[in-house]
Amino acid sequence: MATGEGDFALDLEWPPGCPGDETELECKQIVCDGVQTFLQETLCTEQNDDCKVVVPCYEVTQAERKLDAPKTNLLHRALVATTFSFALTLIIACEGGDCSDAAANTAAAVAAMGPIETIFGTITDEEMIDGIKAAILALDPPPAPGTADYFPALP
DSSP: OEEEEEEEEEEOOSSOOOSSSOOHHHHHHHHHHHHHHHHHHHHSTTSOTTOEEEOOGGGOEEEEEEEOOOSSSSOOEEEEEEEEEEEEEEOOOOGGGOOOOHHHHHHHHHHHHHHHHHHHHHOOHHHHHHHHHHHHHTOSSOOOTTGGGGSOOOO
């Protein structure tokens, strides 16, 4: 089995302000499910059915970043970066059915994860937000109307 972990930050409000009757916990889970679905569909497209992505909602963190201008009347704003962590697992067949060669197993796992890391490294923030919105709208059961729109436009 090959495993990988990663995280990415987007300038998003957390917890999200869902427009429906969802509790804060339900609303967070809707967004985390959307993130997980997007990553699953994006990172596991070329892999076997054993490729799985998990986004643990309890690990979402937020940090404020300030963009300061000189002490004049120029722009001064704070961005809030919301960081999503994820884990990915992938079953890799042992070379020739012999699983005793640890070096060969490691090399096969690294080779399988390489394309996934490449795909992830090429996704823009805008593509990620658009993909997460689409994934949220496709959830079953569907979320309240407007839930996916909590994502603000990126500056």
